Amino acid sequence: MSVVFVYAKSLPEAWEKSLVELAKNGVVIDTEYNEKSIDAPAFIVVEEPFSEPRIHLKGIVAGSLKGLLEYVDEVVKGVHDHLVEKFGYTYHERLFSYRLPNGVIVNQIEKVIEKLKKVPYTRRAQAITWQPWKDLETEHPPCLQRMWFRVVNNKLVMHVHMRSNDALKAAYMNMYAFTELQKYVAESIGVDVGRYIHVADSYHVYERDWKWFNAFVEQIERGETRSRWKSTAEYMKMIQLLKQ
Numbered sequence: 001m002s003v004v005f006v007y008a009k010s011l012p013e014a015w016e017k018s019l020v021e022l023a024k025n026g027v028v029i030d031t032e033y034n035e036k037s038i039d040a041p042a043f044i045v046v047e048e049p050f051s052e053p054r055i056h057l058k059g060i061v062a063g064s065l066k067g068l069l070e071y072v073d074e075v076v077k078g079v080h081d082h083l084v085e086k087f088g089y090t091y092h093e094r095l096f097s098y099r100l101p102n103g104v105i106v107n108q109i110e111k112v113i114e115k116l117k118k119v120p121y122t123r124r125a126q127a128i129t130w131q132p133w134k135d136l137e138t139e140h141p142p143c144l145q146r147m148w149f150r151v152v153n154n155k156l157v158m159h160v161h162m163r164s165n166d167a168l169k170a171a172y173m174n175m176y177a178f179t180e181l182q183k184y185v186a187e188s189i190g191v192d193v194g195r196y197i198h199v200a201d202s203y204h205v206y207e208r209d210w211k212w213f214n215a216f217v218e219q220i221e222r223g224e225t226r227s228r229w230k231s232t233a234e235y236m237k238m239i240q241l242l243k244q
C-alpha cells in the first residue's frame with residue numbers, strides 16, 4: 001500500500017522508520033518546482049516524544065547545529081514574528097495571533113489552554129494556520145494546517161496535520177519543534193506530555209535528494225545511523241563545545 005504508517009517510541013526512531021517506509025511505499029509524483037518527488041501520505045505515531053535520545057543529528061538541516069533550537073524559538077516563542085511581512089507567515093504568528101480579515105486577532109493557543117483547563121476531554125481544542133482569503137493565492141502558503149489537543153490519562157496528546165512535508169529536509173525539525181509546543185501547552189495546563197501524532201497529506205523527498213536519501217535509508221537498515229542519535233544533554237554539550 002502506498003502509505004507511510006509508523007509506530008515508534010522516540011522521535012529519532014519515528015523519523016528513521018518514516019524514511020524507510022517512504023522509500024519502500026512512496027510513488028513518483030511531479031512537483032511545482034520542475035522536478036519529481038517520491039511521495040506518500042504519512043501517519044506517524046510517537047508514543048513518548050520526550051524519551052531520550054530525542055535528537056537525530058541528521059535531521060538537523062538548518063545550516064548549523066544550534067539551528068534546531070533557533071527553529072524551536074521561532075515556533076514556540078515567536079522570535080521571527082517581526083519578519084511576517086517579508087515571509088508571509090510564521091507558525092507562531094498564525095497560532096498565537098491569527099489575524100482575521102477584519103483585523104481581529106485570535107490567540108488560538110491561549111484558547112486551547114483555557115479550554116483544556118476547563119474540560120480536559122474536550123474534542124474542540126484546536127488551532128489552525130490556513131487563511132483561505134490569502135493562502136490560496138500566495139507563493140508560500142503554510143505547510144502546517146492544524147494542531148489538535150486533548151488530555152488523556154493526565155497527559156497532553158497532540159495531533160499535527162500538515163498538507164505538505166519534506167520528509168528528509170524538514171520533517172524531523174518540524175516534529176521536534178511541534179513537540180516543544182506540545183510541552184509548552186502541557187506545562188501551561190499542568191500535565192505531562194503524552195503521545196504525538198504527525199499526519200502529512202504529502203510526505204515527500206525531492207529528486208535532487210534521492211541519492212543521499214537512498215544511501216541514508218540503506219544505512220538505517222544496516223543499523224549504522226544509531227551513532228547519530230543523541231540525548232538532549234549530549235546535544236547541548238556539543239553546542240557548548242562549538243561556542244568555545
Ligand SMILES: O=c1ccn([C@H]2C[C@H](O)[C@@H](COP(=O)(O)O)O2)c(=O)[nH]1
Pocket residue numbers: 032140141143144164165166167170171174
Ligand atoms: O514547515 C515546513 C515548511 C515547508 N516544508 C516543505 C514542504 C514542501 O517540500 C515545501 C513547500 O512546497 P509546497 O507544498 O507549498 O509546494 O516546503 C516543510 O516540509 N515544512
